[in-house]
Amino acid sequence: MRFLLRRLGFYLLSGWVALTINFLLPRLMPGDPATALFARFRGRLGPEAMQALRETFGLTQAPLWRQYLTSLGHVLRGDLGISIAYFPSPVSSVIGTGLIWTVFLAGSAVAISFALGTLLGLAAAWWRRGWIDTWLPSTLVFFGAFPFFWLAMVALYVFGFVLGWFPLGHAYSDEITPAFTAAFLLDIARHAVLPVGTMVLATLGGWLLSMRNTMISVLGSDFVNLARAKGLPQSRVALRYAARNALLPSITSLGMALGFVLGGSLLTEIVFSYPGQGYLLVQAVRNQDYPLMQGIFLVITLAVLGANWLVDLVVLWLDPRIRESAS
Amino acid sequence: MSGNTTVPATGVAAWWAAIRRDRKASIGAALLAFFVLLAVVGPLLVGDPQALVGIPLQPPSPQHWLGTTGQGQDVLAQLVVGTRVSLAIGFAVGLAVVLVGALVGITAGYFGGRVDGLLSLLFNVFLVIPGLPLAIVIAAYLPSGPLTLGLVLTVTGWAWNARVMRAQTLSQRQRDFVAAAIVTGESDFRIITNEILPTMTSLLVAQVIGSTVYAIGAQVGLEFLGLGDVSAVTWGTNLYWAQNDSALLTGAWWTFAPTGLCVALVGFGLTMLNSGFDEISNPRLQLERAWRAYLESRGHKATRSTPVVVDRV
Numbered sequence: 001m002r003f004l005l006r007r008l009g010f011y012l013l014s015g016w017v018a019l020t021i022n023f024l025l026p027r028l029m030p031g032d033p034a035t036a037l038f039a040r041f042r043g044r045l046g047p048e049a050m051q052a053l054r055e056t057f058g059l060t061q062a063p064l065w066r067q068y069l070t071s072l073g074h075v076l077r078g079d080l081g082i083s084i085a086y087f088p089s090p091v092s093s094v095i096g097t098g099l100i101w102t103v104f105l106a107g108s109a110v111a112i113s114f115a116l117g118t119l120l121g122l123a124a125a126w127w128r129r130g131w132i133d134t135w136l137p138s139t140l141v142f143f144g145a146f147p148f149f150w151l152a153m154v155a156l157y158v159f160g161f162v163l164g165w166f167p168l169g170h171a172y173s174d175e176i177t178p179a180f181t182a183a184f185l186l187d188i189a190r191h192a193v194l195p196v197g198t199m200v201l202a203t204l205g206g207w208l209l210s211m212r213n214t215m216i217s218v219l220g221s222d223f224v225n226l227a228r229a230k231g232l233p234q235s236r237v238a239l240r241y242a243a244r245n246a247l248l249p250s251i252t253s254l255g256m257a258l259g260f261v262l263g264g265s266l267l268t269e270i271v272f273s274y275p276g277q278g279y280l281l282v283q284a285v286r287n288q289d290y291p292l293m294q295g296i297f298l299v300i301t302l303a304v305l306g307a308n309w310l311v312d313l314v315v316l317w318l319d320p321r322i323r324e325s326a327s
Numbered sequence: 328m329s330g331n332t333t334v335p336a337t338g339v340a341a342w343w344a345a346i347r348r349d350r351k352a353s354i355g356a357a358l359l360a361f362f363v364l365l366a367v368v369g370p371l372l373v374g375d376p377q378a379l380v381g382i383p384l385q386p387p388s389p390q391h392w393l394g395t396t397g398q399g400q401d402v403l404a405q406l407v408v409g410t411r412v413s414l415a416i417g418f419a420v421g422l423a424v425v426l427v428g429a430l431v432g433i434t435a436g437y438f439g440g441r442v443d444g445l446l447s448l449l450f451n452v453f454l455v456i457p458g459l460p461l462a463i464v465i466a467a468y469l470p471s472g473p474l475t476l477g478l479v480l481t482v483t484g485w486a487w488n489a490r491v492m493r494a495q496t497l498s499q500r501q502r503d504f505v506a507a508a509i510v511t512g513e514s515d516f517r518i519i520t521n522e523i524l525p526t527m528t529s530l531l532v533a534q535v536i537g538s539t540v541y542a543i544g545a546q547v548g549l550e551f552l553g554l555g556d557v558s559a560v561t562w563g564t565n566l567y568w569a570q571n572d573s574a575l576l577t578g579a580w581w582t583f584a585p586t587g588l589c590v591a592l593v594g595f596g597l598t599m600l601n602s603g604f605d606e607i608s609n610p611r612l613q614l615e616r617a618w619r620a621y622l623e624s625r626g627h628k629a630t631r632s633t634p635v636v637v638d639r640v
Binding site for chain 2: 010011013014017018021022025026141142145146147148149150151153154156157161162168255256259260262263264266267270271281282284285286288290293294296297300301304305308
C-alpha cells in the first residue's frame with residue numbers, strides 16, 4: 001500500500017509539472033498566442049466575446065499567481081478552453097471525439113506487440129541459437145531503426161495502394177453507419193490492421209530482446225536448475241518458473257513504452273488519416289490552435305500517468321519482493 | 328590468457344584499430360562515413376534542391392535518378408542536401424543531450440542525499456511525461472528552425488541519459504579508488520573530472536551514439552508534423568511535403584521511400600557501431616573473445632558463452 005501511495009504521489013507531482021509547463025509556456029514564449037488568436041478573430045467577434053475568450057484562457061491583467069490558480073481551477077473542472085480550429089467547440093469535446101480512436105490504436109498496438117514480443121523472446125531464449133534466436137532479433141532491430149510513420153507510409157503504399165488489400169485510411173468506411181454490429185466491427189478491424197501492424201513491427205524487437213536477455217539469465221539461476229532436477233515437465237519449468245520471473249523487467253518498462261508508442265501513434269494516425277489525436281494535433285499545428293495543442297498534450301500525459309500507475313499495480317501483484325518491502 | 332595481443336585502453340588509434348577488427352563496428356563506421364561524406368560534399372555535386380526542374384511526380388529516370396517531387400523538384404538533390412542539416416542537428420542534439428544528462432546524473436550520483444533526491448525526481452518526471460507531445464507543444468510556440476528543434480529535442484531527451492549516468496556514478500562512487508581520492512583531499516570537482524569521468528568514456532561514447540539515433544528520428548518526426556522550417560530542405564520536411572502532396576495516394580513512392588531508407592540506414596549504422604564499441608570496450612566481452620581465440624588456437628570449437636544481463640537500477 002505504501003508503495004502504491006508513493007507512486008501515486010509521484011504521478012500527481014508529474015501531472016502537476018505538466019500542468020505548470022502548460023501554463024507557463026504561452027507566457028514565457030516570444031510569440032504571444034493571445035495576439036495571434038485575437039488577430040484571427042478580429043471582425044468576427046464582438047468585444048464582449050473577445051473578453052470572454054480572454055478570460056477562458058486566463059490571459060487577463062491579473063497577477064501571474066492569480067492567473068495560475070484560475071487556470072488550474074479550469075483544468076480541474078475539465079475546462080481546457082475553446083478550440084480555435086474548431087471554434088466555438090470547447091477543447092475538451094474536440095479531444096473527446098478523437099481520444100477513443102487513439103486509445104484503441106495505441107492500446108491494441110502495445111498489447112499485441114508486448115504479448116507477441118514476449119512470447120518470441122521466450123522462444124528465442126528457450127531454443128537458444130535456434131532459428132528464432134538467430135534471425136528474428138537482428139531483423140526486428142533493423143525494422144525498429146525506421147521511423148514509425150515512414151513504415152506506415154510504406155505499408156500504406158504497398159498493401160493499400162498497390163495490392164489493395166486494406167483501405168487507404170480513416171477508421172471506418174463512409175458507407176457503414178456506426179453501430180454495434182458485426183459488419184461495423186469488422187470494418188474497424190480492417191482499417192486498423194495497417195496502422196496497428198506497423199506500430200507492432202516497429203516495437204516488437206525491443207520486447208523480444210528484453211525478454212530474451214532476462215530469460216537467459218533466469219534460466220541459468222539455481223531455482224530453475226532445481227526445478228529441472230526435480231524432473232518437472234519442460235513447459236512448467238519454462239512458463240511457471242522462468243518466464244514468470246523474466247517477465248518483470250518487461251512489465252516495468254511497459255509504462256514508459258506507452259508514452260513512446262502514443263507519440264508514434266500520433267504520427268501513424270496522420271499517415272492513415274485516422275481520426276484520433278494525431279489528426280487533431282496536425283490541425284492544431286496548422287491553425288496555430290494553441291489551446292487544442294495544449295489540451296492534447298495534457299490529456300495524453302494524464303493517460304500515460306494513469307497507465308503507469310496501472311502497471312505499478314501489476315508489478316506489485318507479480319513481484320512478491322515489492323509487496324514484502326512495502327508492508 | 329597469454330598470447331593474445333593486448334589492446335591499449337585509450338587513444339584514437341586504438342579505437343580505430345578496434346573498429347576495424349570488429350565486423351559490426353566496421354559496417355556501422357562505413358555506413359556512417361558514407362553519410363557524413365554525403366553531407367559534406369554531396370550538396371556541391373547536386374543542383375539547387377528547390378529549383379523546379381521538371382514535370383511534378385515523375386518516376387525515376389536518367390535525368391532525375393530518384394524522380395521529381397509533387398512540385399517538380401529533383402528528389403535526389405533534396406535528399407542529398409537534406410542529409411547535411413539532418414545529420415548536423417542529429418549530432419549536435421546527441422552531444423547536448425548527453426552533456427546535460429551527464430551533468431545532472433553525475434551531480435545526483437556523486438553528491439547523493441537531498442541533491443540526489445531532487446534531481447532524481449526531476450529526471451523521473453521528465454521520463455514519465457510523454458516526449459513527443461511535449462516537444463510538439465514547445466516547438467509550436469517557438470519560431471521554427473534548427474535552433475528550436477535542437478532545444479526542444481534536448482529538453483525532451485536528456486532524462487534517460489541522466490538516469491544511466493546517475494546509476495553508473497553511484498556504483499563508481501563506492502569504489503576504493505574514489506575513497507582513496509577523497510582521503511588524499513582531492514576536491515569534488517577533481518574527483519569527478521579526473522577519477523570518475525575517465526572510467527565512463529565508453530559509456531559516454533555509447534550514449535552520444537544512442538542519443539544521435541534518437542535525435543535524428545525525433546527530428547524527422549517533428550518536421551514531418553510541420554514543426555520544422557518547412558521552407559528548408561531536410562529529411563523531415565521532404566517527408567512532410569511528400570505527405571502533403573498526397574504522394575502516397577498517387578503512388579509516388581520515390582518521393583518518400585529514399586528518405587526513410589536513409590534515416591534507417593544512418594540509425595542502423597550508428598546502432599551497429601554502438602554494439603561494436605560495446606564489444607571493444609566491455610572487458611567481459613573482451614575476455615570472452617580472448618578465451619575463444621585461445622580455444623580455437625588449441626583446435627577446440629568455441630561456443631558462445633551466456634551473456635549476462637547487467638541490472639541497471
